[in-house]
Amino acid sequence: MRAWRWFGRGRLPRSEGPWAWLAAGSVALSLLMLGGLLLLIAGRGLGHFWPAAVVQVEMEDGRVVAGRAVRELPLERGKGRERLYFTGNRDLDGQVWHWLPVDDIAAIERPAELVVLERRRHGEFIGRLIAVGDREAVRDAAPQQAAWTRLQARLAALDQLRAERERLRREGLRPLIRQLDADPDDSGARRALAEANARIYDLQQAMRGEVALLESADGRRLHQPLDEVLRAWRPNAMSPAHKLAAWGGGVWRFLAEGPRDGNSAGGVWPAIFGTVLMVLLMSLLVTPFGVLAAVYLNEVAHQGRWTNLVRIAVRNLAGVPSIVYGVFGLGVFVYGIGGSLDEWFFSDTLPSPTFGTGGLLWASLTLALLTLPVVIVATEEGLARIPVEQREGALALGATRFETLSRVVLPMAVPAMLTGVILAVARAAGEVAPLLLVGVAKLAPQVPVDGEFPFLHLERKFMHLGYHIYDTAFHGSDVQAAMPLVFATALLLVLVVLVLNLTAIFLRHHFRARHGVQPRP
Amino acid sequence: MTLPSRPLPSSGSIIDFPAEASCFQIEGLGLAYGGKRALRGISLRVPRHRVTAFIGPSGCGKSTLLRALNRLHDLNEEASHEGRILLEGEDIHAPEVAVDELRRRVGMVFQVPNPFPMSIYENVAFGLRLQGGLTRRRMDDIVEWALNAAALWDEVKDRLRASAWSLSGGQQQRLVIARSLAVRPEVLLLDEPASALDPISTLKIEELIRSLKSQLTLVLVTHNMQQAARVSDYTAFLQDGELVEYAPTDTLFTNPSLRRTENYITGRMA
Numbered sequence: 001m002r003a004w005r006w007f008g009r010g011r012l013p014r015s016e017g018p019w020a021w022l023a024a025g026s027v028a029l030s031l032l033m034l035g036g037l038l039l040l041i042a043g044r045g046l047g048h049f050w051p052a053a054v055v056q057v058e059m060e061d062g063r064v065v066a067g068r069a070v071r072e073l074p075l076e077r078g079k080g081r082e083r084l085y086f087t088g089n090r091d092l093d094g095q096v097w098h099w100l101p102v103d104d105i106a107a108i109e110r111p112a113e114l115v116v117l118e119r120r121r122h123g124e125f126i127g128r129l130i131a132v133g134d135r136e137a138v139r140d141a142a143p144q145q146a147a148w149t150r151l152q153a154r155l156a157a158l159d160q161l162r163a164e165r166e167r168l169r170r171e172g173l174r175p176l177i178r179q180l181d182a183d184p185d186d187s188g189a190r191r192a193l194a195e196a197n198a199r200i201y202d203l204q205q206a207m208r209g210e211v212a213l214l215e216s217a218d219g220r221r222l223h224q225p226l227d228e229v230l231r232a233w234r235p236n237a238m239s240p241a242h243k244l245a246a247w248g249g250g251v252w253r254f255l256a257e258g259p260r261d262g263n264s265a266g267g268v269w270p271a272i273f274g275t276v277l278m279v280l281l282m283s284l285l286v287t288p289f290g291v292l293a294a295v296y297l298n299e300v301a302h303q304g305r306w307t308n309l310v311r312i313a314v315r316n317l318a319g320v321p322s323i324v325y326g327v328f329g330l331g332v333f334v335y336g337i338g339g340s341l342d343e344w345f346f347s348d349t350l351p352s353p354t355f356g357t358g359g360l361l362w363a364s365l366t367l368a369l370l371t372l373p374v375v376i377v378a379t380e381e382g383l384a385r386i387p388v389e390q391r392e393g394a395l396a397l398g399a400t401r402f403e404t405l406s407r408v409v410l411p412m413a414v415p416a417m418l419t420g421v422i423l424a425v426a427r428a429a430g431e432v433a434p435l436l437l438v439g440v441a442k443l444a445p446q447v448p449v450d451g452e453f454p455f456l457h458l459e460r461k462f463m464h465l466g467y468h469i470y471d472t473a474f475h476g477s478d479v480q481a482a483m484p485l486v487f488a489t490a491l492l493l494v495l496v497v498l499v500l501n502l503t504a505i506f507l508r509h510h511f512r513a514r515h516g517v518q519p520r521p
Numbered sequence: 522m523t524l525p526s527r528p529l530p531s532s533g534s535i536i537d538f539p540a541e542a543s544c545f546q547i548e549g550l551g552l553a554y555g556g557k558r559a560l561r562g563i564s565l566r567v568p569r570h571r572v573t574a575f576i577g578p579s580g581c582g583k584s585t586l587l588r589a590l591n592r593l594h595d596l597n598e599e600a601s602h603e604g605r606i607l608l609e610g611e612d613i614h615a616p617e618v619a620v621d622e623l624r625r626r627v628g629m630v631f632q633v634p635n636p637f638p639m640s641i642y643e644n645v646a647f648g649l650r651l652q653g654g655l656t657r658r659r660m661d662d663i664v665e666w667a668l669n670a671a672a673l674w675d676e677v678k679d680r681l682r683a684s685a686w687s688l689s690g691g692q693q694q695r696l697v698i699a700r701s702l703a704v705r706p707e708v709l710l711l712d713e714p715a716s717a718l719d720p721i722s723t724l725k726i727e728e729l730i731r732s733l734k735s736q737l738t739l740v741l742v743t744h745n746m747q748q749a750a751r752v753s754d755y756t757a758f759l760q761d762g763e764l765v766e767y768a769p770t771d772t773l774f775t776n777p778s779l780r781r782t783e784n785y786i787t788g789r790m791a
Contacts, residue, residue: 302598389635392593393697397648397704398625407647408637 038494045491048484049250051235051243054114054126056217057085057100058107065098066114066126066217075101086481088116088124092216096123097480112237113144115151117214120228120260123481127216129232135211135223148234151212154226158207165203172196254488258445263472264482268489273447274360274440274462275429275496281364282371282428283421289368290375290424291410291417297376298383299405311380318373326434329366334358334438354459358439360448361458366438367431371424378423382416383409411511418508422501429497432466440467442475465493544569544708544738545590549604552582552589554597559585560762563604567708567755572730572739574753574770576746578785582762583742587710590740591627592620609707625652628701629710633717634693636685636700641677644685644696648704663703670736671699672729691722698729708738715748727752746786750774758782 056066067087075082080103087098117125132150176193179186207227214222233246257267293314301307338355346354355361386409394404432440441461448460473479473486543566552560560582567573575583585594592613594600606613613623625648636644645664649655655663664681668674673695677688685696694714701709711730715723730739730752743749749756750770757767758781766773766782777783 387633387635389631389633390637392596392629392631393635393637393700394647395593395596395621396591396624396629396631396710397651397700398621399648399651400621403621403651407651412638 038491041487041491041494044484045486045488046251048488049247049254051116051233051238051246051250053110053235054116055085056109056111056114057105058109059100060104060106064218065100067098068126070097072102086124088126089122089216091122092220092222096478110236112234113148114217114236115148115214115232115234117212117224117229118231119224120230123261123265123478125214125222125224127214130213130215130221132210132212132226134209151226151232154210155229155232158227158229161203161207165200165207168196168200168203172199254485255492259443259468262476263443263468264476264478264485268463268465268468268492270445270447271463271465271468271489272492272496273449274444275465275493276500277448278360278364278367278462278464279425279429279500281360282367283425285364285368286371286375286424287417287421290372290420291379293372294376294379294383295405295410298380299401299409314373314376318377321433322370322431323433323437325366325370326437329362329369329434329438330358333362333365338362357459358437358461359459360439360462363435363439363462366434367428370431370434371428374423374427375417375420378420379413379417382413382419385416386412414511415508418504418511422504422508425500425504426497429500430466430493432464432470435464435467440464442467442471465489465496469493542568544609545740546607546610547586547604548607550586550589550606551603552585552594553601555599558762560589563759563764565757565764565767567738567740569738570734570736571754572734572741572752573755573757574741574743574749575757575759576743576749576785577759577765579744581759583759584712585762586759587712587740587742588629590708590710591624591629593624593629595620625704626706627708627710628704628706630694630697630701630712630714632713634690634697636688636693636696639685640682641685641688641696642681645700645703647700652704667699667703668696670702670733671695672725672732673699689722691718691725694718694722694726695729698726698733702733706737708740709733711739711741713742713744716744723748746774758785760785 052068054066054068056064058064065085065087067085070084070086072081072083074080080101082099082101083105085098085100086096087093088096090096113128114126115129119125129144129147129151131147132154173193173196176189176196179189180193183189208225210226211223212226212229214224216222235243238246254267255272256269258270259268260266297307297311297314301310334357338353338357338359342349342354342356390408390412391404394408395401399407439461441463444461444463446460448457448462449455450457469486469489472482472489476482545567547563547565547567550560550563551558563586575586577583588594589602589606590608590613594602602614608623608627611618637647639647642664645667646660649660649663665674665678668677673692676692677683677696680687685693688696694717698709698714714730715726718726727748730741733739734754741749741753753770755767756770756773758765758773758777760781766777766779768778773782774786777786
């Protein structure tokens, strides 16, 4: 006791000032760390889409490479520094990264004519464009500017052909295939299908043929078929406005397209869609169950030892590791319920499973289970906060207990329920471990919603931003190259959670203005 | 709306009070929460179309007695009672009595104004919607009538759609009274209805109580003896869960028959 008093009175400051500073300091530190993290993610992620300058580096020993400087590290003990260049051209060099000692660099230039091609295979090409034309006829006599103009024209034409092919596939082929599925003997449909296929084949032939004659910085030549080129740009010749436009286009493609090259390039649209859809489904599943459970615990059940025991159990469920929920979901939902569903309703497709494998529904259910305690606890606290006078006021007007609950108590508790949903969404959107077991896929370019009946395909596997981060960062062939995409995806995941939460907060504000518990005058 | 009123004895002992003129007949009522006794052997008759006040020190059981009249004490699972409460001759604890119907007939206003988080109109219409079967126009009429009866109509008629919580405390309390009146109760229980209000609002509530007794029976719990003297016709003094004295207000305050009552109303509590 005496020691404590000595400690308390003698050593700790008694005025308010230092404590206020300590508290404010810890808040500031937390905010600083959060802001720093977001800035790092945003900078590394968004910078990736900027068409950065490419340089041509000549070494003392005569080697020449072209590429983008990525970063610089000191060599051991005073041997100068070493700089990492991204040089592309995987098909020529077998690698896309070059570490060059800074001291051995003889000259660095920024030739305006350096082009960067984004290709469907082998990643980026960095070098010079010599000419564009048929494979046999292509000559290197064409002037630089003419070749560049021609390349752009050809790429635009190819984009149109691709769109045309896509349209044919969507409007010509798929309905016919569905028709034939229903009636395999429909000879008219069979003929139409053959015609459509032939048209697509013609289109594909038209897309082949032309090549670009390219030359790397050290003079090696390469014939690049144009239909494998997605985009071409000359970063050193672009104005800032052009670069900004290209950056916007890059961000848009990242958001709107599917992944390519084993998730190491391309966009993340299916993952965004899968994440949002899964979280929304999860919210739809968890809210009614959580609210009903909270209403039972708080309003219906006899407030005794058993109810308290259940309450403690529910609160403790929130601490169970998420992978445990994943295992539970796999065993009960996927194998148990899903397996039974397959036996009863989809026996014609067995042994290939329909619901008996991971899918959107099971992932949503598993996460709903995971977030159930959060919703129950938040709703219960909201119900307990509603003043007893409100309940008695309704009862004194002749309302039954159910009417009191449904007309007065529950509307007033809506903001608290939404708080629970906000917490649940924040937790569920970032959760990856249980999804590994119950339905997330490395690549599922088909989103689970489309024009085919029943439009929402609950049994399909889906992509998820969190898992996409994990997969891109650790399972790609070139992790270094995919790193910016990891940051961009992480930023996107934060933004998705933010948007989902803002929606719920907006709703909560709306309901609070109408029904909420306000301080009494 | 007027209920048939019977002549009441204007003075004299309350015990002579005829059963036909009483709204509530309480006979030997005892109430306990768990093992704790809150009321013991209370017998009294509440006259119809009069204001009856329950007074007594804090914790004497006056609010408990009031809440027993519309069975709000039922909400407490540990509550148990003995004796009988008759409303117009019927035992309110009889198994065939629906408690929600009883509470519609016996409305209640609480110490803290408790309007629901809805518009002014919806607050008054709340009880009507529970009963259902009213046309829009009929509902409008009753809402207007109730707000008029609660002397609030002129203040809110232009903002019926505004939130009830935008009203002042006194207005809220009158809104709550209007809400109770809208379901046409036979009795209105008031549990210290003015104790959270400023003097002007208190005055308005008191005027309202006096004006309402032509339409229904009022039972008022108050710790303010001046208020009881000002508005009530009959006063019951409770102490330690027992009824000490019950008499016409004038008699009780000017000529109490028991020393305990006199000590309390003159402020000489032991």
